[in-house]
Amino acid sequence: MLNEKVVCAGFGGQGVMSMGKLLTYAGMIEDKQVSWLPSYGPEMRGGTANCAVMVSDTLIGSPIIEKDATTVIAMNLPSLIKFEEELVPGGKLFINSSLIERKAQRDDIEVYYVPANEIAVSLGTGKAANMVMLGAYLEVTKTVKSETVIEAFKKVFGPTKAHLVPLNENALLKGAEAVK
Amino acid sequence: MLNEKVVCAGFGGQGVMSMGKLLTYAGMIEDKQVSWLPSYGPEMRGGTANCAVMVSDTLIGSPIIEKDATTVIAMNLPSLIKFEEELVPGGKLFINSSLIERKAQRDDIEVYYVPANEIAVSLGTGKAANMVMLGAYLEVTKTVKSETVIEAFKKVFGPTKAHLVPLNENALLKGAEAVK
Amino acid sequence: MAVVFNKTQGLTEKEFHYCPGCTHGIIHRITAEVLEELGVLGDAIGVAPVGCSVLAYDYFNCDMNEAAHGRAPAVATGIKRALPDKVVFTYQGDGDLASIGAAEVVHAAHRGEKITTIFVNNAIYGMTGGQMAPTTLVGQKATTAPYGRDESLCGQPLKVSEMLATINGAAFVERVAVDTPANIRKAKKAIKKAFECQLEGKGYAIVEVLSTCPTNWGMTPVDAISWLQENMMPYYPMGNLRNPWEVE
Amino acid sequence: MAVVFNKTQGLTEKEFHYCPGCTHGIIHRITAEVLEELGVLGDAIGVAPVGCSVLAYDYFNCDMNEAAHGRAPAVATGIKRALPDKVVFTYQGDGDLASIGAAEVVHAAHRGEKITTIFVNNAIYGMTGGQMAPTTLVGQKATTAPYGRDESLCGQPLKVSEMLATINGAAFVERVAVDTPANIRKAKKAIKKAFECQLEGKGYAIVEVLSTCPTNWGMTPVDAISWLQENMMPYYPMGNLRNPWEVE
Amino acid sequence: MAKVLMKGNEAVGAAAIKAGCKYFFGYPITPQNEVPEYMSKELPKIGGSFVQAESEVAAINMVYGAAGAGVRVMTSSSSPGIALKQEGISYIAGAELPCVIVNMMRGGPGLGSIQSSQSDYFQATRGGGNGDYRTLVYAPANVQELVDYTMKAFDMADYYRNPVLVLGDGMIGQMMEPIEFKETEKMDLPEKDWATTGTKGARKPNIVNSLRLQAPELEALNQKIEAKYMEMEEKEVIYESYKLEDAEIVFVAYGTVSRITKNAIDLLEQEGIKAGLIRPITLWPFPNKAFAEIPATAKALMSVEMSQGGQMIDDVKIANEGRLPIGFYGRSGGMVPAPQAIVEAAKELLGGVK
Amino acid sequence: MAKVLMKGNEAVGAAAIKAGCKYFFGYPITPQNEVPEYMSKELPKIGGSFVQAESEVAAINMVYGAAGAGVRVMTSSSSPGIALKQEGISYIAGAELPCVIVNMMRGGPGLGSIQSSQSDYFQATRGGGNGDYRTLVYAPANVQELVDYTMKAFDMADYYRNPVLVLGDGMIGQMMEPIEFKETEKMDLPEKDWATTGTKGARKPNIVNSLRLQAPELEALNQKIEAKYMEMEEKEVIYESYKLEDAEIVFVAYGTVSRITKNAIDLLEQEGIKAGLIRPITLWPFPNKAFAEIPATAKALMSVEMSQGGQMIDDVKIANEGRLPIGFYGRSGGMVPAPQAIVEAAKELLGGVK
Amino acid sequence: MAKAKGKVTFDEARCKGCGLCVTVCPVGIIKLDTSRINVKGYHPATVDEMDKCIGCANCATMCPDVIISVERE
Amino acid sequence: MAKAKGKVTFDEARCKGCGLCVTVCPVGIIKLDTSRINVKGYHPATVDEMDKCIGCANCATMCPDVIISVERE
Ligand SMILES: Cc1ncc(C[n+]2csc(CCOP(=O)(O)OP(=O)(O)O)c2C)c(N)n1
Ligand SMILES: Cc1ncc(C[n+]2csc(CCOP(=O)(O)OP(=O)(O)O)c2C)c(N)n1
Ligand code: SF4
Ligand code: SF4
Ligand code: SF4
Ligand code: SF4
Ligand code: SF4
Ligand code: SF4
Ligand SMILES: [Mg+2]
Ligand SMILES: [Mg+2]
Secondary structure (H helix, E strand, C coil): CCEEEEEEEEECCCCHHHHHHHHHHHHHHCCCEEEEEECCCCCCCCCEEEEEEEEECCCCCCCCCCCCEEEEEECCHHHHHHHHHHEEEEEEEEEECCCCCCCCCCCCCEEEEECHHHHHHHCCCHHHHHHHHHHHHHHHHCCCCHHHHHHHHHHHHCHHHHHHHHHHHHHHHHHHHHCC | CCEEEEEEEEECCCCHHHHHHHHHHHHHHCCCEEEEEECCCCCCCCCEEEEEEEEECCCCCCCCCCCCEEEEEECCHHHHHHHHHHEEEEEEEEEECCCCCCCCCCCCCEEEEECHHHHHHHHCCHHHHHHHHHHHHHHHHCCCCHHHHHHHHHHHHCHHHHHHHHHHHHHHHHHHHHCC | CEEEECCCCCECCCCCCCCCCCCHHHHHHHHHHHHHHCCCHHHEEEEECCCHHHHHHHHECCEEEECCCCCHHHHHHHHHHHCCCCEEEEEEEHHHHHHHCHHHHHHHHHHCCCCEEEEEECCCECCCCCECCCCCCCCCCECCECCCCCHHHHCCCCCHHHHHCCCCCEEEEEEEECCCHHHHHHHHHHHHHHHHHHHCCCCEEEEEEECCCHHHHCCCHHHHHHHHHHHHHHHCCCEEEECHHHHC | CEEEECCCCCECCCCCCCCCCCCHHHHHHHHHHHHHHCCCHHHEEEEECCCHHHHHHHHECCEEEECCCCCHHHHHHHHHHHCCCCEEEEEEEHHHHHHHCHHHHHHHHHHCCCCEEEEEECCCECCCCCECCCCCCCCCCECCECCCCCHHHHCCCCCHHHHHCCCCCEEEEEEEECCCHHHHHHHHHHHHHHHHHHHCCCCEEEEEEECCCHHHHCCCHHHHHHHHHHHHHHHCCCEEEECHHHHC | CCCEEEEHHHHHHHHHHHCCCCEEEECCCCCCCHHHHHHHHHHHHHCCEEEECCCHHHHHHHHHHHHHCCCCEEEEECHHHHHHCHHHHHHHHHCCCCEEEEEEEECCCCCECCCECCCCHHHHHHHCCCCCCCCEEECCCCHHHHHHHHHHHHHHHHHHCCEEEEEEEHHHHHCEEEECCCCCCCCCCCCCCCCCCCCCCCCCCCEECCECCCHHHHHHHHHHHHHHHHHHHHHCCCEEEECCCCCCEEEECCHHHHHHHHHHHHHHHHCCCCEEEEEECEEECCCHHHHHHCCCCCCEEEEEECCCCCCCHHHHHHHHCCCCCEEEEECCCCCCCCHHHHHHHHHHHHHHHC | CCCEEEEHHHHHHHHHHHCCCCEEEECCCCCCCHHHHHHHHHHHHHCCEEEECCCHHHHHHHHHHHHHCCCCEEEEECHHHHHHCHHHHHHHHHCCCCEEEEEEEECCCCCECCCECCCCHHHHHHHCCCCCCCCEEECCCCHHHHHHHHHHHHHHHHHHCCEEEEEEEHHHHHCEEEECCCCCCCCCCCCCCCCCCCCCCCCCCCEECCECCCHHHHHHHHHHHHHHHHHHHHHCCCEEEECCCCCCEEEECCHHHHHHHHHHHHHHHHCCCCEEEEEECEEECCCHHHHHHCCCCCCEEEEEECCCCCCCHHHHHHHHCCCCCEEEEECCCCCCCCHHHHHHHHHHHHHHHC | CCCCCEEEEECHHHCCCCCHHHHHCCCCCEEECCCCCCCCCCCCEEECCHHHCCCCCHHHHHCCCCCEEEEEC | CCCCCEEEEECHHHCCCCCHHHHHCCCCCEEECCCCCCCCCCCCEEECCHHHCCCCCHHHHHCCCCCEEEEEC
16 A cells, blocks of 8 residues: 655755645656655755655545655755655655765665766756756656556646656666666 | 722712712721722713712722612712612612702601801802812711811812811811701 | 705714724715715725724715725725726824824835725824824823923934825826815815826725814814914925826 | 955844845845944844844844834834933835834824935745735736726825925935945935934934845846836936035 | 646635635745746736735735735735734734735745744734734645635735735745645625725725824724634634544644644554544634533644744643643654654653653 | 822833833733833933834834843733734743733734723733744733732733733723832842854854744754743743632632622622632633632633623633533623623523532 | 995804904904804804905904805806 | 055855855856855855955955955055
């Protein structure tokens, strides 16, 4: 039974919020129970951003992740440091190895190193690193289909961003390949 | 045992508030329990004014008079109409007959008609009508001594009004005579 | 004989509760006459303040709201935004408008809210018993300025019209007085323009009316008028400060 | 080599939390330098607003109070009345001072309260994420003015200094900008005068500082400076509007 | 209608518009800024009006004006901003005007923090304004409920001519969940013939007012509005119970905390401890009657709140009438209770009463 | 000292000055105008400062400033004005500043009336501001107590670094009674080394502040102030009981209404019905422990208030813990309960439970 | 030039005896009647020599209680 | 006229790379060092040709984070 509790975390600007939103949206399209909760920091500028995404077959209780993340996607070092310990034993940790040199500390979890920025740059823009990570995540967990994520992308961003669909499809694919 | 509940009522400007205050102050000087409560009307102008004075040998509960006045001093007609019914059976009603032509309606009370304005004018100023009424009241009820009222007057109004002391003494006296 | 003066339909039959000689009554009348003459009584929605004129809702013969102290311009904004075709006005005292309601009047002007304000400056808090207002003159006694307003502690009186005239959204700003029949007629003209300003959608309009409070000034009504002329009028000069038509 | 520029003792060691290129930092520095240069750091009591500069209490190296949103002038009044010999200042943004706190600043000026205000006008609500301020320019986009500020609905931006300059208790009023080193030096001079005005007991003093918010304007810090010069400075002219010494 | 994924704050705005609200007066404050932002974008499209007021005080008084003019109107804010609206809310209740007020609570007291909290329960249910008035208070636990109760709030406000509060917190305002705008039944609502819309010369002037200079008249007004409150207590109570049958411990929790508490209940179940939940959905009127359903197996109650020391616990005590011991677990200042911590607190309480 | 006859409102001012208060910030509102008027006359004489603020909001924030500067400071108002001060009071509690706030209650809601009322009980005891804070609330029943508790309020405020409320009503503010300024013992109070008085270069800057951007820090602040509230609950409860021994019916009433209730008790006695009174003098902390003194003879409790439907009755219910039936008698909007009416209500209640 | 002829009517019961009308009458014909007290308790304004009235309406313009009507030939 | 000789020092760890100092240096010697990222995550400002510095303190005056010190001969 699906009960994914995913933390997406990184610098502001790395697209972690929209990565989470797309996953949530796709979950909704596939008729799963979903929620998305951003950390809205103190009324201050800068720093890191993260969101907690739930995708589940059953009703979602608390939308908060507290030491019970099934997956953590860490796009930068501070995020890795902060969230590795939030994983349940057996949880999955996706590390953006393009920006994070450190290795995971725990040995009771599954760790995937994805050079997301490098892959994205190879596709033409470093901005797609978040989609690369999402592709890797989906390949491992099968939480939703990657086609559904693309469908969600179209719904969320509309026709003005339609030209980016192929790029994003590619990014999801390459991300998936990176963990195959 | 003394338990006076006095309503002093009249037009604004007739000195009903200070009549009440002097009685209250005198009661205090004579070591009785006292309270003074003004009606503070709605935040509007004009109309009648009244205050409720308690002078008692025992602790005062409610400072409000509600159908249990032992005395009503009515300086004008609206006050008479409004407060006659507040008297307990056997209560005392002092009517300023200079301004009020009507007679008391109840026969279970003691009524005193005092031409206060006329007496005051005869003393030199209509403004002393309130002291005339107070004199009459004290003569009947002996609630406090009239000397104490004069003492209170000196304390409340201070040296700047010292020249008015003889006038007020006279007014109290004439008021007392009017009901002897 | 032809009737040359009769009570306007803009007022109800209720007797004013104001003290003898209080100029609130004059200002009510001329405002009501303007509403009648402009034919907008059926479209008018007034906002009464908290102050001696709190019961204005009983006197104006049109729909009325009673606002919280100082908030009449905000209440009027709510009404006007909901019903942009209606004629919305506030009637406010100097405590209400210049003290607690300073932010609301500044921002109604700032937004260029299409409403009209009749601002009764009697240099005192009438209703609550003569406390100092921002408009109380230096040296003038008040129950909270028992030694007279002290400039070194309380500053000089606030000139509301001059202040609001710096704001572009305040399309019409004029100060008038109701000390003589001639000035009352001028005041009425200003009030009429202030409503026309609204009807033409030009922006916020305010008429400051120098007024008396015989009771709390401790004077007869007649002396109060003289005091107004001798003390208030020199400090608060009459005249138009903003006018949307001149600009065009 | 002689040190010609070093961090002032008027600031603590805490790093500013402001966004890159945010001019709040510049204004903090020059204010702190003035306090140091006047030798009043030990007597100074500052009041921080609610806004991006809410943490100003961590940065100024003197006693500090954090006021409720918009109420800094009232808080400062309380402090100054209790301790008339101290040097009391408020540091406020345009949402804080010109919007919710309009009544408080008008009345601090009206009373001639002997305090000094540093008013940071960045034409936006920085802290809460770029909502419209009373000072937002016509056409400028904000999160609550997604189609750009519409004059017909929101009026023209409020010129706070011009408004306050009509009030006699406002002894010193000047508008400056921090767009260039030269203007920053001028701004510092104005701030110094504003404190001298307090020290000499002349009355209320305020310096309006035209400032940037690169983050919510959606620009680089460098572009934000240009936008300030090209858009804000023409609408908000720099200059002194009141000066207690000229009058003498 | 299809489901859409929406942030709580935006969903509030969308629900209001759906319910016919075309007027919004507000002032920015985290964590509810998306409400005014959404309204500023959407209301112009439908010929409505969004005004960013100069302050919360002005905003609530604009609401008073618009409500008096007979339109559906809303404002929203967060804790300190709602504190500033108290006089205005009291006026709205006194003048018997309908409106909807949203509070996305944050940590207090004072400026506090911007994180989720439930420490405005007293303010919401007792009123921080002056006088004997009440507001109907809905406490949704998810974004769908936020939508549903926001819409319902407009009907209730119009029906009772009374302000209705939607009490959320930063979390529900910020989170996204799928929602559906259900077509609800149209309530039969009285005409607003009391509204000040201009007499058009066709009727006597209407007056919107809370002043009653004569005490007997004010008492009459109070009796009239009390009658409405009694009707609300009778008819408007809403609550949910969860796993109440044979519970040993019964939690009482509302809003987002109730979700966390459900997680805790499930954890307790795994440990073989039977726990249930009473979730008030209307905080006022409080679901006293729900406490009659508590099974004989229950040994204790526990109020779980995002509050230091508890506020709803007062109502729990009143509803409980001395029957069961009452425990409390809470976090404050923006801290959110963890399910496991609730579990521990429950075990400790049960240990104490066993 | 000799007795003097003073109006309640003026006595408050005199007591404050006696207690060392030299700073007052207020705004006119009936029925408490004599407080600011008195202060405007007296404070200049002693080198203090009276400021008529532009509003109640400004007044409470001036109080915040002056309290932060370490001086004894007071403000006073009446119901709607106190509603406007709620945000400020929450800030003062959050920043842990001492001050005294007087509310001479009048009828509500909204503009209401200017006559006596007790319908701000909730506002006073639960706080209409945001967040988990409390204020110590004294409810004097006569002018002497008004004096005594106003003076005590300053000590308590300084001791706990928390706002203290003196809750009167129009009646007590307007009435005159003889009073005495007793020489009270000087309390041992901590130095105000936290005050912002200028560092003089001799210490680190002090900061007066209620913001805690990080939730854990705000929770810590909440825990700290909760500890003070627990200490107050422990140490500061004050109440009076009257003819409680073998009472059949026990009234609960505070402030001026308690006096009227005493009259009613005496009337009942004349009719052979034994009645007693619990009079909370601190409304918060509420004297729960007084209810332990209720004799076994008691058949019912009755809350008597100047409120529509009752507010203190919630605390009576909590204190009662379901033991006795609870009745209510109240008048609202400025109407004052008559002793005889209380007698009738009591007889009816007793009839029902006998 | 023959002066216009006017006539004023007071709603006497509502007069508050403020005297403002008295001060503005150009021909000085309005007095407060100190010999009488109206239902409100005030000495009401009154005109003896109505034929001197020029119907200028100054009195009505000034009356705060709007109790004066004016007619003119 | 020989130009004054100056020297600037950056508290580099606190630099936010805003670039404001870059725009105001009259001799154009300040750059953001895009090859490095400081602990805060920004490209810090830096000067290569310090000998061209005239010690005018424009950069320090403009720096919002008060991280520049200037010396002059
Ligand atoms: C919030 C609030 N504060 C104070 C008051 C008390 N109050 C009633 S009227 C008034 C002042 C009125 O003065 P002004 O606006 O000048 O009107 P005037 O009576 O002089 O016409 C005040 C302070 C109130 N009702 N509500
Ligand atoms: C009573 C209240 N209302 C609203 C807020 C939310 N708030 C915090 S800062 C701010 C605006 C700040 O803008 P500004 O004063 O321009 O300062 P800046 O951030 O631009 O420097 C607002 C509305 C609050 N904290 N308290
Ligand atoms: S108190 Fe003053 S303003 Fe009020 S009605 Fe009387 S005269 Fe007029
Ligand atoms: S949001 Fe704007 S004002 Fe606030 S710190 Fe960032 S740039 Fe400065
Ligand atoms: S109308 Fe003119 S002349 Fe006639 S009474 Fe009135 S003021 Fe006098
Ligand atoms: S002005 Fe009017 S109210 Fe005053 S005395 Fe003349 S008629 Fe009477
Ligand atoms: S001191 Fe002047 S010359 Fe030297 S680096 Fe700074 S701006 Fe350039
Ligand atoms: S101005 Fe200061 S913070 Fe900005 S780049 Fe230059 S040194 Fe760095
Ligand atoms: Mg006035
Ligand atoms: Mg700003």
